[in-house]
Each structure stands twice: as C-alpha cells, then as structure tokens.
Amino acid sequence: MTASALTASPIPPSLAETVTKSFARKRLMAFAVPALILLYLAYTAVAFDLAGLAQRAKLDNAAILLSDFVTHKTHVTRDNRDGKLTVSVEGEGKGTYPPDRLPEWVITTGEVTTIDLGKGSVVTYDSDGARFVVPDYGTIDIRPDGDRLILNAPQPLPSWINVSDTRVSVTTPAGRFSYTRSKVETFRYQFGWELFFFTLDSPFSGKGPLELVGLALSGDRIDPARSNVSYMVNEVWTNKMWRHGDVVWALFETILMAFLGTMGAAIIALPLGFVAASNFNPLAPVRFGLRRVFDFIRGVDGLIWTIILSRAFGPGPMTGALAILITDTGSFGKMFSEALENIDDKQVEGVRSTGANSLLRARFGVIPQVTPVLLSQVLYYLESNTRSATVIGAIVGGGIGLLLTQAIQTQKDWEEVAYYMTLIVLMVMAMDSLSGWLRRKLIKGE
Amino acid sequence: MLDVKDVTRMFGTKAAVDRVSFTVTGPAFVGIIGRSGAGKSTFLRMMNRLTDATFGQIMVDGTDILALRGAQARAWQSQCAMIFQQFNLVPRMDVASNVLHGILNRRSTMQTMFNLWPRADIIRALEILDRLGIAEQAPKRTEALSGGQQQRVAIARALMQDPKIILADEPIASLDPMNAQIVMDALKKINVEDGRMVIANLHTLDTARRYCDRVIGMRDGRIVFDGTPDQLSTGVARDIYGADASFNESATSTAIPTDATADRVYADAMLS
Amino acid sequence: MLDVKDVTRMFGTKAAVDRVSFTVTGPAFVGIIGRSGAGKSTFLRMMNRLTDATFGQIMVDGTDILALRGAQARAWQSQCAMIFQQFNLVPRMDVASNVLHGILNRRSTMQTMFNLWPRADIIRALEILDRLGIAEQAPKRTEALSGGQQQRVAIARALMQDPKIILADEPIASLDPMNAQIVMDALKKINVEDGRMVIANLHTLDTARRYCDRVIGMRDGRIVFDGTPDQLSTGVARDIYGADASFNESATSTAIPTDATADRVYADAMLS
Amino acid sequence: MVDIAFGPERGKRPDTASIQDSYLDMVRRKRMYGGILLALFIATLASGWMLADSRNAGGFWNGILNVFDFPSEVVAEAWVKRALIPALFIDHIPALIETLNIAAVATLLGGVAAMSLSLLATRGLARWPRMIPVFRRSMDALRAIPEIVIALVLIYILGGGPVPAVIAIALHTGGALGKLFSEVAENADLKPVEGLQSVGASWTQQMWLGVIPQVAPNWLSYALLRFEINVRASAILGFVGEGGIGHDLKLAMQWGQGRYDEVVAIFLLLFFAIVVIDRTSDHFRNRLVKGR
Amino acid sequence: QDAITGFNIGILGGENAQDRMTSNECFRKYVEEAIGVPVKLFAPADYDGVIQGLLGGTIDMAWLGPSAYAKVYLTNPEAVDVAMVKTNLDKTYTYYSIGFARADSGITSMDDMKGKVMSFNDPNSASGYLIPRVELPQSGYSIEPGEFYGDVKFTGGHEQTIVAVKNGDVDAGVTWADGQGDWEDGYNSGALRKASDAGLVDMNDLVEIWRSKPIPEGPIVLRRALPQDVKQSIIDLTMGLIDKDKDCTYNIAAGETAGFTEVGHDVYETMIEVRRQQDGM
Numbered sequence A: 001m002t003a004s005a006l007t008a009s010p011i012p013p014s015l016a017e018t019v020t021k022s023f024a025r026k027r028l029m030a031f032a033v034p035a036l037i038l039l040y041l042a043y044t045a046v047a048f049d050l051a052g053l054a055q056r057a058k059l060d061n062a063a064i065l066l067s068d069f070v071t072h073k074t075h076v077t078r079d080n081r082d083g084k085l086t087v088s089v090e091g092e093g094k095g096t097y098p099p100d101r102l103p104e105w106v107i108t109t110g111e112v113t114t115i116d117l118g119k120g121s122v123v124t125y126d127s128d129g130a131r132f133v134v135p136d137y138g139t140i141d142i143r144p145d146g147d148r149l150i151l152n153a154p155q156p157l158p159s160w161i162n163v164s165d166t167r168v169s170v171t172t173p174a175g176r177f178s179y180t181r182s183k184v185e186t187f188r189y190q191f192g193w194e195l196f197f198f199t200l201d202s203p204f205s206g207k208g209p210l211e212l213v214g215l216a217l218s219g220d221r222i223d224p225a226r227s228n229v230s231y232m233v234n235e236v237w238t239n240k241m242w243r244h245g246d247v248v249w250a251l252f253e254t255i256l257m258a259f260l261g262t263m264g265a266a267i268i269a270l271p272l273g274f275v276a277a278s279n280f281n282p283l284a285p286v287r288f289g290l291r292r293v294f295d296f297i298r299g300v301d302g303l304i305w306t307i308i309l310s311r312a313f314g315p316g317p318m319t320g321a322l323a324i325l326i327t328d329t330g331s332f333g334k335m336f337s338e339a340l341e342n343i344d345d346k347q348v349e350g351v352r353s354t355g356a357n358s359l360l361r362a363r364f365g366v367i368p369q370v371t372p373v374l375l376s377q378v379l380y381y382l383e384s385n386t387r388s389a390t391v392i393g394a395i396v397g398g399g400i401g402l403l404l405t406q407a408i409q410t411q412k413d414w415e416e417v418a419y420y421m422t423l424i425v426l427m428v429m430a431m432d433s434l435s436g437w438l439r440r441k442l443i444k445g446e
Numbered sequence B, C: 001m002l003d004v005k006d007v008t009r010m011f012g013t014k015a016a017v018d019r020v021s022f023t024v025t026g027p028a029f030v031g032i033i034g035r036s037g038a039g040k041s042t043f044l045r046m047m048n049r050l051t052d053a054t055f056g057q058i059m060v061d062g063t064d065i066l067a068l069r070g071a072q073a074r075a076w077q078s079q080c081a082m083i084f085q086q087f088n089l090v091p092r093m094d095v096a097s098n099v100l101h102g103i104l105n106r107r108s109t110m111q112t113m114f115n116l117w118p119r120a121d122i123i124r125a126l127e128i129l130d131r132l133g134i135a136e137q138a139p140k141r142t143e144a145l146s147g148g149q150q151q152r153v154a155i156a157r158a159l160m161q162d163p164k165i166i167l168a169d170e171p172i173a174s175l176d177p178m179n180a181q182i183v184m185d186a187l188k189k190i191n192v193e194d195g196r197m198v199i200a201n202l203h204t205l206d207t208a209r210r211y212c213d214r215v216i217g218m219r220d221g222r223i224v225f226d227g228t229p230d231q232l233s234t235g236v237a238r239d240i241y242g243a244d245a246s247f248n249e250s251a252t253s254t255a256i257p258t259d260a261t262a263d264r265v266y267a268d269a270m271l272s
Numbered sequence D: 001m002v003d004i005a006f007g008p009e010r011g012k013r014p015d016t017a018s019i020q021d022s023y024l025d026m027v028r029r030k031r032m033y034g035g036i037l038l039a040l041f042i043a044t045l046a047s048g049w050m051l052a053d054s055r056n057a058g059g060f061w062n063g064i065l066n067v068f069d070f071p072s073e074v075v076a077e078a079w080v081k082r083a084l085i086p087a088l089f090i091d092h093i094p095a096l097i098e099t100l101n102i103a104a105v106a107t108l109l110g111g112v113a114a115m116s117l118s119l120l121a122t123r124g125l126a127r128w129p130r131m132i133p134v135f136r137r138s139m140d141a142l143r144a145i146p147e148i149v150i151a152l153v154l155i156y157i158l159g160g161g162p163v164p165a166v167i168a169i170a171l172h173t174g175g176a177l178g179k180l181f182s183e184v185a186e187n188a189d190l191k192p193v194e195g196l197q198s199v200g201a202s203w204t205q206q207m208w209l210g211v212i213p214q215v216a217p218n219w220l221s222y223a224l225l226r227f228e229i230n231v232r233a234s235a236i237l238g239f240v241g242e243g244g245i246g247h248d249l250k251l252a253m254q255w256g257q258g259r260y261d262e263v264v265a266i267f268l269l270l271f272f273a274i275v276v277i278d279r280t281s282d283h284f285r286n287r288l289v290k291g292r
Numbered sequence E: 001q002d003a004i005t006g007f008n009i010g011i012l013g014g015e016n017a018q019d020r021m022t023s024n025e026c027f028r029k030y031v032e033e034a035i036g037v038p039v040k041l042f043a044p045a046d047y048d049g050v051i052q053g054l055l056g057g058t059i060d061m062a063w064l065g066p067s068a069y070a071k072v073y074l075t076n077p078e079a080v081d082v083a084m085v086k087t088n089l090d091k092t093y094t095y096y097s098i099g100f101a102r103a104d105s106g107i108t109s110m111d112d113m114k115g116k117v118m119s120f121n122d123p124n125s126a127s128g129y130l131i132p133r134v135e136l137p138q139s140g141y142s143i144e145p146g147e148f149y150g151d152v153k154f155t156g157g158h159e160q161t162i163v164a165v166k167n168g169d170v171d172a173g174v175t176w177a178d179g180q181g182d183w184e185d186g187y188n189s190g191a192l193r194k195a196s197d198a199g200l201v202d203m204n205d206l207v208e209i210w211r212s213k214p215i216p217e218g219p220i221v222l223r224r225a226l227p228q229d230v231k232q233s234i235i236d237l238t239m240g241l242i243d244k245d246k247d248c249t250y251n252i253a254a255g256e257t258a259g260f261t262e263v264g265h266d267v268y269e270t271m272i273e274v275r276r277q278q279d280g281m
C-alpha cells in the first residue's frame, strides 16, 4: 500500500492563507461584477433619460394600438354640400357599402339617416343638421347657421365634446362623431378584421361560413364561367382591402431575396474560405488581405450596400438579394475559414497515410467534416436573412417589409400592421423550422 | 442500519433493478459486482435519490428514504455521499471549492452565488484534502489534476458532507492501476477509521476481494450472490459475469505481469 | 527486408526518437512497448512519412524511404499502411467508402473527387470487410460503429492498400478488452496468413507477450530492449516502464481472477 | 488460443453476394439522388436569379458596370473636402456613443433573459421539464420579430429616443441568444450537475455551480458576437428612424451631394467602431473558447 | 435612340401618397396601354431609392417633391427633364408649408414658439424642412437649436410630425397643404387633410401658426434619355387623364385636382438655389 496516500500532517498555514485569500478574491469579484454592471445600467438610464421617458410614455396609445390591432371602424359620412351619404369601412373607397346594401345599423328614410351605435347611442342626420343621443347624458344637437355651427347640449360640456365655431367632435365609447361645415361623420368601432375574405362588391360578401361552404359545394354557379370555389379563391386572392395576393407575393419576394443572397454568398465564400485558412494557404499576405476584405464587406452592413447598389441596379428584389449576398460573403468567408482552421487533423492524417495528394486530402479529409458546420451556418443565416430581407425590402421597395413599414408609418392601419407582423413571425418561424429540418436531415443522418 | 426491501426500477418494460433486498447492520465495506448493465449504477443512484425507484423501500434508521420529497430528499442526499466513476466534479473550479460543494445543502442560494463560505468551512475542507494527501492542490483548477487526484477530491467532497453512508459507483474504473490503489486505500481507511458505511460498485473481482467485507453480485437486476469475499470462486464469478470458458482474461490485463519468480524471491527475502 | 539505421527525430532540443537501429528480415509481428512519451508513435509516423526524420535511414528492399519526396513518398505511403489508436477514419462517410480510401493513391484525382469508384474496387472492399466479419456494416456511417468495428474498418482500409508493411499505433488502446482481442487476432491473422509485416505499438505487456514474435522496448527515445517475448521478465518490464517496487499490480487487474483455492474446490467438486 | 477474431456472429451472417448487391444498389441510388438534388438546386437558384432580375428596375448586366458610380461620386467629393473630416468625426462621436450604449444595454438585458430562458428550455437541465416547449416557443417568437418592427411600434407608445431601440434589440437578443445558449447548455457535461445533485444542492445551485462555469466561455463568446451584431442593429435602427449614429448617417446620405464628406466621416467612424469591436470580440472569444 | 423594352415608374413616399402602389395601379395600366411595353411600379420607403434609380437610369418616370428634384438636378443636371405638375382645383400648382401647433397650447403664432420645441419632417422634404429652414430665419426665427426655439427635432415624415404635435411630443411642426378650403377639414388636400380624414387628429385641436410663401408642386419628371415618342405619349396620357378617368386622377394626385399641366425647369430654380445654399450645412 502506498503510504503517502493518507498521511495526516498539519496544514501549512501559508496554504490556508492562500486558499482563504483566493476565496476572498472570488467573493470580491462576485460582488464587483454585478455592481459594475448595475453602475453602467444606472449611467445609461440617465443618458437615455429614463425618468423623462416614463412621463412621456403614452400608455393610452398602447391601448389604442392593441385595440386597433383587432378592430375596424366604419365611417358614415354625409357631405353637407350635396347631401350624399357614404358608408365605408375604414373610410376607404374600396370598402364602401353599395347604397342598397347598407349595414343594418344604418337606416335611411328620405333625408333622414339613423345610425344605431348600440346600447342606446343613436346618431341622426337630417336636413337641419345632426343629433347624437348619448345615454346617461342627453342629446347633442348641431345645426349650421351660416358659417357657424350652433350646438345644443346639456351643460356643462364634458371634455369628450370638442367644440369650435366651425367644428364639433364627440368621442364616446360607442363611436366617434364629427361635424364640420363640409361634412358630418360618424365612426363606429367593431371587433374583427372586416372584409378580410371578401370585399363588399363581391357576391360572397356578408355570407356566413355555412352559406359559403354550401355555395362551394353546390352546382349553381354564380359566375357561369367558373366554379364557385375558384371564384371564391379568386375573390379572396384579389381582395382590395387586404390584397392577399400582393401580400403573398411580397412574402415570397422576401424569402427569394434571402435565399438568393444566402446561397450565392455561400457558393462564393467556399473557395475563398480555403484561400483564407492558414492550414490551406501558406501565403500569409494573401490570407491577411482576404480577411481584411471580408471584414470590410461585413462591416459596411447590408443596408449601406443596398443604397450603394440602388444606384446601379435600381430598386427591386435583385438589388436586395445582391446586398445580402455581398454582406454574407464577408460573414461566410470569415466563418468558413475559421471552421477550416478548426478541423480535426485525425481524419486528414488517416487519408494522408494512404498516400493521397492534397486535393484528395481536402475532398475526403476536410469536406466531410466541415460540411455540417458550413451547412448549419448557411441555414442559420438563411433564417436570419429572412428577417433582414424584411428591412432591406423596405429600402429597395419590395417584399413584406415595405408593406409593413408603410403601414406603421401611416399609423392608422394598425390591423394591417398586426396582419403583416403575424405573417412575418410565421414566415420566420417557418424558415426556422425548415432550416432546422434540413439541418437534421442533411447533417444528423441521411 | 440499512434495510433494502424489494427495491425495483423499471425502464420501460425492462427491470434494471429487480426486487433487490438485503440488510447491512454495521459500518461495513460492501462491494457490488456484476457485468455492465447489471443494474449496479441504477441501484446506487436510487439510494442517493438521483433516480426514482419504481417501488420498494430503503429504510435507513427507520425512515424510508425512497419516500422523501423535495427539501427532505435533498437533506438525505447530503447525508449520503456519492462518488462517481467520472468524478463528476466541476472541472473549471478550484479544488477547495469543489470540496466545499459538499455542504451546499446547508447554504442558501444567495450565499453560493456570492461565494460566501465561512472560514471555518474552508479550513475544514483543507484538512480533509490534507488527510487525503492532496492539500497542496487546493488552489488549482480541478481539471488540472490527474484522475487519481480528482477522485480523491471527490472523496474529499463526500467527506465534507459528513455522511452516514458513502456510495461509490466504480470509483476506480477511469483510473490507472497506481491511482486506483491510492483511491481504494483511501476509501478503506475512511471506512475503518471513521466507521462510515461504504457501498462501492466495483468492476474487478480482485478489488472486491481485497477491500470488501461483503460482496453482492448482481446479474440482470437481481442479486445472484451475497457473501464474503472468500466465497467468491471463479465458478461463481463466471456465473455473475456470464463469461464463457473461451474468454481468456489474461490477454488484455493492464497489469504488469506477475512474474512469480521475482515475487517469490521478494517474499522470501521479507520472510527470512 | 527492413533495416532501420540510426533514425533520430528532434523536437526542439529534445530527441523524441534517438538513434534507433534494428533489422527485421521476414514478415514478423513486431511489438514496440514503452511508456507514454517514449517515442513509439513518433517512430511509426516517421516510417509512414507522416513526420520527417531529423536524420537516419530506413531501408526497405534497398530504398531509403526517408529520402523519398512528393509523389514517391506518397507511393511509399500507399505500400505502408498505418492504423491509428483513434482509428482516424472519416466518421461521416460510410464504411465501404472509408475502406476505398486505401487506394486513393492509385486512382485518378478526378474520378475519386466525386466518389465515383469502379465496381471492381467496391467489390474488393466488400470482400475485405467480409474477411474481417463486418461486411454487413458496409453501408453504415462509420461513426455509427463500435470502437472495435471502427478499428476493423481501419484494418480493412490498410488491407485495401495491399501494403508490404502494416504499422499499428496502439491499435487497441481505445478499445474494451473484448474488442481489443478481436482486433489483435485480426492483425495476427493478417500477419500469419498474408505474410505481411506488422509493427505495432502496444500499451500492455500481456498483449505483446501473446501476439508478437519480437518485442522492442523503448524508453526516452532509445531502444532499451530487443528480444523475444519470453525474455520479458518483470525486472525488464520495470526497467522499461520505470515502475518502482512498491507498485502492486494485482489489485487493479481487470481480468477475472485465477483464485487457485476456489478453483481447486470447484475442480474437485467437478471431478468427484 | 481461441480465435474469435471474426466475430461471435459467425454462422448467422447473410451471404456475401446479397450484401454486395445491396451495397452496389445503394451506391447507384445515392449517385442518382445526389445528381437530381444538385440539378434541382441549380435550377432553383438560376430561375430565382432570373425572376429577381426581371422584377428589378435595372438589369444585372447593365448595373454591374455601374456599381462604382455611387461610391466614386461620394469618395470624389469627400476627397475634395477631406480637410473637414476630422472635425466631423468629433461632431458625431456622441451619436456613436449613444449607438454603442444602446447595443450594450440591449445585449446585457437580453443576455440575462436568455440565460434563464435557455436553462429553463434545455432538456436535462430544465426546472420544470414539462414547460420546455413553452419556453422554446416563446424564444422562437422573440427571435422571429425583426427589431425594426418592435421599435417602430414602440416609438408610437414611448416616443422617439433610444429606449424603444433598446427594448426592441433586447427582446430579439433574448430570443436569439436563448436559442444559442440552450444549444451550448444541451452539450454541457451533466456529470458535475449530477455530482452537485448528489450532495443535495438546489436547482439554482446546480445551475450556478455546475452549468454556468462550463458554459460561461461559450455563452460569453456568443454574447460578444451578439454585441457586435447589436451595434450594427442599433446603427440600422437609427438609419430607419431612431437616434444614434445611424440616424446621422441617414440624414447625410439622403441629403446627397454636398454632404458626402459627412457621409464618409460617419461611415468611417461607424466602420472603425465595428471593426474594433469585431477584432476585440474575436480576440476574447478565441481566448475564451480555446482556452488561454 | 433605342426603343425601350420596359418602363419603370418610381413613386415617392411621404410628400404625396401613402397607399401608393394601389392608387397608382390604374395609371400603370394606362401607361402600359399607351406605350406597349411592360410597366413596373416601384415604391421604395424613402426618397433616396427613387432618386438613385433616376440617377442610375433604372427609373424612367417619377413624381418627385420639389426638393428631391433639386437633389437630382444638382447631382446630375442631364439626368431628367421636368415634364408636368399637378394643379389644384383653381389651376394653380403651388402649395404651402404650414406651421401648426396644438390649439390648447396657447400658441397662436410663431412668436409664441420662443423657447419651445419645433419639429421638421425630414431633411429632404421641401415643405417639411427646406423652405421653413430658409424662410423662418428670414422672419427672425432662427432655427439653430437654442437660439429662438428651445430645441429642433426631426420626426421622419409628415404623419409623424402631425402625430408628434398632437401627442405633445413637440410644440409645433410644419407640413404641407394646398391652403384651399377650410382649416377644420385640413384644407382640400395635404397631409393634414389625410390625417384628419383618417381620424388621426381632430382639426379642432390644432391651429395654424405660420404659412410659407407659395411653393411649386413637385414635378413629374421623365428620364432625358427616353425616346421622344415615349415621352410624348406619356405626357399626352397624363394630361388627358382628368377627362378620361377622374377617379384615377384623384388617386394618383392624392386629392382633388384639376388635372396635370406642363411645366418647365425654371419654376424650380428657387428651390434649387435654396438647396444649393444649404449644401454642407
């Protein structure tokens, strides 16, 4: 038995000292690192004016936004000059109800239009002006007098009635109402994405799901030229409010940009990666130069490339794809060369021991082992480029990104924003699972 | 002291441990042998509550430790130290920290996060390391140590727990012969000097024979042998291992060969 | 046939292999033993031209293979197969392709680049695999095989090369005892049946003793023993390994013990 | 000596001929599928480029000759006004710092979120194994929304300024890093965790002592990489509407001729910042992952 | 000159139309009919895309803002020709930059803005930045932050300015309007009208505090290198559109209009001068 194993001698004090000190040091680090981070966060909180932000933040905007995501409004407008009445969804021409098919809550008899906003709120337009009955408050009555508007309403006026000589607007939970010399308008807010499938001019609009299924299955053609199903699909596809066809095309264009850019970059970067890897290219200056080129095109960023390329190629998806291609050639070149430098030499040596030349060593010793790494990087970039292509698309005027940024910038069609955002999230998730699936399929097992 | 009753663990339809029952009264050194897949590890893991049993009881001083839950189960774990074949230390941390992990159960999460160990505990850890002959390694990173040293750190962590029972799952299987001997000696010494029960899964009969008071042989989850090392004949061993006569063990022994002549000369010299 | 003269390899100022000279005349099974760092691998790698020698000559049939360059050196490599401890196969390619790599040196680069192997070569690869008992693994990915199977694939690749000499660098060190035996038996069989010279670095004396016709012991780059397995006593072994007398090897033998008493009892029982 | 070299399977082996046939068959099939796949891929790529080309305002071959028009216009003007550039550097440094701060804070916050999310979503480590899919899907969702979308929506609520950018980037970072972190954690060695479990450590202790030290180098390396990406993202957000150096760049760029010196100055400033960060983070990542 | 194989129309954001692609679809069809080659619409999210397209020769026709035209002209005077301009109902083709503030802020004229936060749209916008930038200092309102105004901000676009003023993020802003009709309707056309119609603001809540001198509407430009007959058919088509299809005209003009009229480069000299002066500022 080895005697040295269990000899007990007193611990040298110096050792106890070293160890306790090292624990003290670690303890200090354990406190210092979080403290430093907190300090930095505090500094940025000041630099970013977090306190001021808290005051400026408009949470009611958030509420509006959230409700706008899922509601739509219908405008009931009378032109006060010619007396014409229009009822339209979101106030858009393409959402206008035909005069003979007004929603059931708008009733016209001669000059008088009655708008039932529900729960006792009723707006009436007549030849004298307009009246708005608000439950628990009373009747707001407006009539024009020459260039001015005369308002009759229970006093004192609440804050939700906004009055000037030329304009009266009323905002209630049931709906919004405004009266100017030129027109009177009522807005009713309702839940849901209206006209999502069929616009009002479509023969299918306003029909329930069962009715639609019935139509789809029945033999009586609405349009003798085509079956009801293809007619329906066509109506949805060309929906003027939501433009599903354009949106699908935009999604496709976004994915196309990402796909072309990523794959093109990978194809270009593979040979360059070998040139930039120290174990394959002994010429240090060439390696160094190439790596700086990679750094440069990566550092410039896709968005700037987009602008540079816009001059030469004009707007369009190819410009976007080229911008992605250029940026990613930089990223891939760097990553590929690093992957090549990190290969396992055992396999190469095994192939080398049989007397294979350098080309064959690369083919059998290197390619099989780097393929998974490269492929998984390429697939990962494909997924993340789908997201970048959204942004780049906004600049080159294509893809879902353009639709989205425009919808956000106008700040009114929030339901469209919600629709596009949902689609983008689904698209990226789909690309994510697709690339995951390919990764599993191609890398883990064939 | 330890009363194992009908302990069973199923994986799917297969019983990895099948109605194992035995009783140990004093602080014995118990060896469990059996070939790969016999259920040795699974049994020890159930004792330490790393794996749940399907049914059965393990009574320790009147408590069924298999029935404990949550904090109580963790408290039991702190009394029942486990030593693993692969050491299962935190390789990037220093040796002393790894030993101190033995008392984690008694420290709050916050204290652990900020590395707040009482000085007394640090000193105790160093004393234990010293007892195992590796005190001077205390400030090193664990991964920098040799296998035998790492396993001694694991034993030190176990001792830090001040456990009633030490479980060792093939403690020397990853070690070279020299280190294996040091580690087994250390375990034996703890068993004898401190009077702690040691239950060790062993790969090799030689070792079991040399260190254990009692040997349990398992095959396919069941106990097929339970007795003293002396009762362990080649026939019994072949039974336990299911080896057939054609397998010649000496071809792959890693030991330096016993040149009988040389040894005899040595023995003669000692005896004379 | 093989004449090694004064072969030396320096790493910095340290001689990893130091003026090694020996001669092998027939298709012998030569074992090289020695502890870690003795220079065993470096020597084999020089023979295969994976590492360049600092000076010295290795004459094979009248040619100094250390002086070959470029395509000639590659041609020599194709005649001198190497088997590695870690197999050094391409794990993601199928078994048969790995075997086919043995003839990379003899086929045109263009053809092999696209993995387009002639039918005859594929059939020969399958035959070799069949000889080693793993033909049905041919379509699998190499990484899916067990260690022993992988090492047999490596041997198959070596045979595919149709080499004069097979070099094996600790071919069984990553294998468990059962697989180790299978691989050593395969090498022995090739040595005996095909009459190819085998030079194997071995970790364990037992193995050397069992399989080799001749054993060379190295220490610190120099040859300290050269003889038949019978001449390998414990004393010589201790010299080669630098082990001291306190080391008791039997405590950690992985073999099933030959306990004379129990066996005698068993034998008596059987005989009675 | 018993020769078992050629396998205990002896006797029940299928005959050699059928093995050969089936293998040769497989080789043929593989060659065919490989060829078809390659052809498909090339066809998709080619038709994709043709489609994109036809949808573009300018064609590829006309455009390729003019790629340098714009850069040369910019550089020419900047060269004439090169004396002004150093002063412009100084003007834009505060904006650069704002951009860097946005990226740093977002990386910090996102990183912390990613740490907990990833541990909760990793098989073998999760506190509540049943909840793994929930955490995974939420990371996916965080990752899927482009930063710019969140930022544009948040501007509407919070007004302009750096905070919407920080939140947007942090959310995205949480999702993206969470996924990478969890991949690292998945490969973490469970032995130390089991060792800690065996002494009765709580889940947090197991993670803190058993997992974090193992994964820290890789996590840190990913976080540094992310920081680098976030600097760019924060510049881009500025470009599309927020503050920081990206915004300055956009203003100058849109103005066009007359301010190209400013464009070049800002661009160089941003570019050098990115390269410096890139190099430093590379250096540290190499040290972290490959060991010192 | 060579015959053309395709014709690309660029549509500019912000200044005039938002729902641009759809509103211009009818026009695209007419052009296709008239010149017999495929016509594509491009609507990049910001000015620069179209401007680069015109300069690079990939966009053949575009409706630019006056300032954007000035930028194109200053970069390359040979690139495009001014062809037409949209007229208001009274046949004028000018509009105004209108300064406005919240009615309840007590600000009624630019004088009240001393020390307050002023906002502009985007530095390339004529009505939203360039014109006020020249005219405001002439009336004694320096636009250097801290001199007259407390601060000066850019919001990014007309809608954003309107929303920012309405929300009180800034005290006042400028945007474009034709200056005809009533304030409470947001005038007959312009960003205020659109915002008010959309319910984004209530015109009662806003007051006009400043108005610029008349600004010429942005021109429709054609690439100079186009064949003469193509140019002519486009001009004929556009000028006659008001009689042919009123709705379409309304759509592309984004409001009431009396149609398009021919106009020359000289109308924009002032604008170009304004821009030239500010180079490098």
Ligand SMILES: Nc1ncnc2c1ncn2[C@@H]1O[C@H](COP(=O)(O)OP(=O)(O)OP(=O)(O)O)[C@@H](O)[C@H]1O
Binding pocket: B011, B015, B016, B017, B034, B035, B036, B037, B038, B039, B040, B041, B042, B043
């Ligand atoms: N987590 C698990 N899931 C399914 N089966 C398991 C699991 N753990 C162990 N088993 C099975 O239970 C049986 C017993 O395994 P165990 O690890 O206890 O054997 P062992 O005797 O320790 O063997 P070894 O010497 O290889 O460590 C084996 O058949 C094993 O495959």
Ligand SMILES: Nc1ncnc2c1ncn2[C@@H]1O[C@H](COP(=O)(O)OP(=O)(O)OP(=O)(O)O)[C@@H](O)[C@H]1O
Binding pocket: C011, C015, C016, C017, C034, C035, C036, C037, C038, C039, C040, C041, C042, C043
């Ligand atoms: N590439 C190298 N650079 C520097 N020194 C080396 C290199 N390769 C081997 N050595 C040194 O040469 C000596 C002999 O190494 P070698 O690998 O040949 O030993 P070995 O007998 O095969 O040992 P092992 O049993 O560990 O494989 C060792 O001291 C080693 O450190």
Ligand SMILES: [Mg+2]
Binding pocket: B040, B041, B042, B169, B170
């Ligand atoms: Mg086990």
Ligand SMILES: [Mg+2]
Binding pocket: C040, C041, C042, C169, C170
């Ligand atoms: Mg070696």
